Amino acid sequence: MTQEKFTAEFNRRDVLKGAGAALALGGFGGLAAAQAPITVGFIYVGPKDDFGYNQAHAEAVAEIKKLPGIKAVEEENVPETTAVQKAMQGMISQDGATLLFPTSFGYFDPHMLAVAGKNPNVRFAHCGGMWTEGKHPKNTGSFFGYIDECQYLNGVVAGHMSKSKKLGFIAAKPIPQVLRNINAFTMGARSVDPSITTTVIFTGDWSMPVKEAEATNSLADQGIDVFTMHVDGPKVIVETAAKRGKFVCGYHASQAKLAPAAYLTGAEWNWITAYKTIIDAARTGKPHPNFVRGGLKEGFVKPSPYGAMVSAPAKKAADDVKAAMLKGSFDIFKGPLKDNAGKTIIEAGKVFKQTDATLEGMNYLVEGVVGKTGA
Amino acid sequence: MNARHADTLESVALPLLAMGGALLLFGAFVWFGGKSPLDAWTLLFKGAFGDWFSWQNSLQRAAPLMLTALCVAIPARAGLVVIGGEGALVLGGLACATLPSVITPPANAFGSALLLLAAGAAGAAWIALVGLLRQRRGVNETISSLLLAYIAIALFKHLVEGPLRDPASLNKPSTRPIADALLIGGIGGSDIHWGLAFGVVACIVLGLWLFQAPSGFATRVVGGNLRAALLVGLPGTRLIVIACAIGGACAGLAGGIEVLAVHTSANAALIAGLGYSGILVSFVARHNPWVVMPVAVLFGGFGAAGSLLQRRMDLPDASVLVLQGFAFLLILASEALRGKLFAVRGRPAPAPAMAPIAPQVVS
Numbered sequence: 226m227t228q229e230k231f232t233a234e235f236n237r238r239d240v241l242k243g244a245g246a247a248l249a250l251g252g253f254g255g256l257a258a259a260q261a262p263i264t265v266g267f268i269y270v271g272p273k274d275d276f277g278y279n280q281a282h283a284e285a286v287a288e289i290k291k292l293p294g295i296k297a298v299e300e301e302n303v304p305e306t307t308a309v310q311k312a313m314q315g316m317i318s319q320d321g322a323t324l325l326f327p328t329s330f331g332y333f334d335p336h337m338l339a340v341a342g343k344n345p346n347v348r349f350a351h352c353g354g355m356w357t358e359g360k361h362p363k364n365t366g367s368f369f370g371y372i373d374e375c376q377y378l379n380g381v382v383a384g385h386m387s388k389s390k391k392l393g394f395i396a397a398k399p400i401p402q403v404l405r406n407i408n409a410f411t412m413g414a415r416s417v418d419p420s421i422t423t424t425v426i427f428t429g430d431w432s433m434p435v436k437e438a439e440a441t442n443s444l445a446d447q448g449i450d451v452f453t454m455h456v457d458g459p460k461v462i463v464e465t466a467a468k469r470g471k472f473v474c475g476y477h478a479s480q481a482k483l484a485p486a487a488y489l490t491g492a493e494w495n496w497i498t499a500y501k502t503i504i505d506a507a508r509t510g511k512p513h514p515n516f517v518r519g520g521l522k523e524g525f526v527k528p529s530p531y532g533a534m535v536s537a538p539a540k541k542a543a544d545d546v547k548a549a550m551l552k553g554s555f556d557i558f559k560g561p562l563k564d565n566a567g568k569t570i571i572e573a574g575k576v577f578k579q580t581d582a583t584l585e586g587m588n589y590l591v592e593g594v595v596g597k598t599g600a
Numbered sequence: 601m602n603a604r605h606a607d608t609l610e611s612v613a614l615p616l617l618a619m620g621g622a623l624l625l626f627g628a629f630v631w632f633g634g635k636s637p638l639d640a641w642t643l644l645f646k647g648a649f650g651d652w653f654s655w656q657n658s659l660q661r662a663a664p665l666m667l668t669a670l671c672v673a674i675p676a677r678a679g680l681v682v683i684g685g686e687g688a689l690v691l692g693g694l695a696c697a698t699l700p701s702v703i704t705p706p707a708n709a710f711g712s713a714l715l716l717l718a719a720g721a722a723g724a725a726w727i728a729l730v731g732l733l734r735q736r737r738g739v740n741e742t743i744s745s746l747l748l749a750y751i752a753i754a755l756f757k758h759l760v761e762g763p764l765r766d767p768a769s770l771n772k773p774s775t776r777p778i779a780d781a782l783l784i785g786g787i788g789g790s791d792i793h794w795g796l797a798f799g800v801v802a803c804i805v806l807g808l809w810l811f812q813a814p815s816g817f818a819t820r821v822v823g824g825n826l827r828a829a830l831l832v833g834l835p836g837t838r839l840i841v842i843a844c845a846i847g848g849a850c851a852g853l854a855g856g857i858e859v860l861a862v863h864t865s866a867n868a869a870l871i872a873g874l875g876y877s878g879i880l881v882s883f884v885a886r887h888n889p890w891v892v893m894p895v896a897v898l899f900g901g902f903g904a905a906g907s908l909l910q911r912r913m914d915l916p917d918a919s920v921l922v923l924q925g926f927a928f929l930l931i932l933a934s935e936a937l938r939g940k941l942f943a944v945r946g947r948p949a950p951a952p953a954m955a956p957i958a959p960q961v962v963s
Contacts, residue, residue: 264772266911272916299910299914300907300910300911300917301910301916301917302917303907304865304869304872305872306862306869306874307660307661307862308661308872308903308907311657311660311661311791311904311907312907314653314657314791315647315653315904315911316911318653319653319911320911320912325944330771331867331868331869332837333772333866334772337865353771356772365889382925398761398773400770400771400772400773401770402771429755430868437957463617485885520920585770586770599761
């Protein structure tokens with residue numbers, strides 16, 4: 226079915242010349258289906274050059290654009306309102322896109338689901354959402370990466386490089402994805418020295434540059450000497466921390482360029498892997514991959530290269546953990562684990578694999594984190 | 601041509617000339633960026649008003665702007681520069697989303713109306729507070745409305761992410777979703793939701809009120825000269841607070857409609873700057889509710905066109921903001937020509953920057 230559709234579209238576009246050649250060559254139909262040209266739409270919630278979440282996507286899209294037979298259309302700064310529904314519908318009706326990547330969490334429900342219902346022949350791949358079998362349509366799906374693995378590695382490096390044994394984490398909101406990163410970072414650092422603490426500040430929203438700078442300064446005043454973050458654009462935090470003479474571990478994309486002397490390493494997305502999987506399925510007419518997840522091992526996330534100041538023991542420790550993660554023999558969330566109020570969260574002997582859905586509902590901060598999840 | 605006709609013609613010609621000039625400047629801007637201005641103009645038109653899809657796109661974007669613009673226009677007629685419509689909008693949305701957990705509204709159109717009423721009331725109370733603060737305590741309304749908007753947003757976030765949070769909303773904290781029967785659908789099978797109808801009706805009715813009803817006239821007198829109004833015995837404070845409440849009700853209603861027609865619950869996505877865009881719309885429309893309608897559609901058109909421009913020409917999102925900036929600057933600057941545009945006829949006129957399209961418009 227889908228193959229026929231793609232072939233038809235190919236012929237219509239390339240008019241008679243291509244069709245004639247195809248007939249002459251014979252068997253071209255199969256080839257055309259395998260490499261069916263496709264228009265793919267990408268939608269970002271912020272600017273493409275934010276040194277953060279949106280840039281991580283845009284960088285992968287720039288790679289996708291180089292591949293033959295793929296036309297990518299992009300739209301940035303699209304709010305999570307009807308504007309994104311219109312952007313999606315526009316990509317479908319005006320640009321002929323048959324696969325869309327709405328990349329902001331808030332696009333999923335109700336916006337993407339609404340547009341997907343009206344366009345059953347278009348595939349939708351959402352970044353971060355919880356696609357659920359039976360609840361959400363088959364032409365939709367979600368992909369995400371276990372970036373907490375890279376945050377754990379950040380923590381290991383930060384733990385080695387910190388002199389004050391006090392780390393800082395500036396985060397947007399106390400939601401599961403963010404809490405998971407804070408916890409992984411802290412556990413990574415405490416694997417080096419259990420006396421290390423991470424102080425967390427929630428700014429309240431994804432892009433609050435002024436508050437992020439204030440939080441960085443106030444933590445620096447408290448003696449914190451290594452920072453990391455989970456906000457949409459880490460630029461301000463990286464620059465402020467560097468100005469205060471502190472180290473940072475990056476997030477989303479590499480911010481090394483902004484502060485080469487302060488940037489230890491970072492947790493980066495590698496969206497190209499997920500993009501390729503989903504686009505290939507669409508081009509070859511395979512069923513839409515509805516639930517795509519992966520970590521370091523699958524190539525969904527990657528650590529930034531180490532800065533020149535990172536010590537040899539720090540590199541070695543982080544590389545050892547990374548090797549174990551790549552082998553699949555390392556679990557971050559396993560018992561016994563206590564939260565920062567002393568309550569046992571995971572019983573001794575219990576291990577949560579990264580794919581476990583329980584982890585996607587995380588609502589606690591682990592022992593060693595200074596801060597509260599809010600109400 | 602008699603003076604009255606000249607006035608009317610001028611009111612139409614000035615903004616059109618300004619828009620033409622803005623488009624020319626934008627063309628130059630695009631050309632400097634190494635892209636074809638012709639392509640940009642064509643795409644602008646296609647994206648905003650080129651076909652039925654584009655019209656739906658523009659009108660849909662215009663719907664909330666009409667209501668938020670009224671939150672500036674009506675108080676402005678009473679002499680107040682209120683720029684905090686965003687606060688009324690988010691609280692309206694919150695009231696609308698929260699009401700079902702307080703009372704159980706009937707699952708029909710009447711129930712939806714009740715929710716919208718709550719939204720309007722919340723917005724009205726918030727902006728009326730601005731008017732009261734100014735009249736009773738002498739607090740500057742521009743500053744207080746802006747600061748109150750920040751407070752409203754903080755309150756909204758605190759409640760949505762705290763006490764009112766639906767535990768099932770994990771990574772996108774929201775209030776509990778509103779029952780399907782209470783949601784507002786599209787007009788006649790299109791994508792445009794009924795919010796547009798609310799906007800148009802509010803603009804028409806409030807225009808009639810301002811320009812035809814005695815109380816509307818009294819409000820305009822208060823706005824024109826408060827001391828003169830008080831001297832002839834008009835209840836200044838009451839009229840000002842009522843004007844604020846009406847404006848706030850419109851913005852609150854906009855928030856309620858966004859919740860019922862788009863978001864299905866109150867969450868941070870509601871804080872998208874619609875209230876602030878309304879300020880621009882109202883100023884460009886010179887606080888005239890009737891003119892707010894076409895200006896809001898034009899704004900919706902900018903948004904829709906910007907979307908296409910990005911996808912087809914790889915222009916950054918900010919480029920359409922540049923066009924908007926040119927348009928504002930010239931529309932406001934063109935006011936300087938009011939009363940002079942047709943007076944200089946027959947003489948070698950000092951041509952304004954946007955003269956080239958003048959003959960087509962005037963003829």
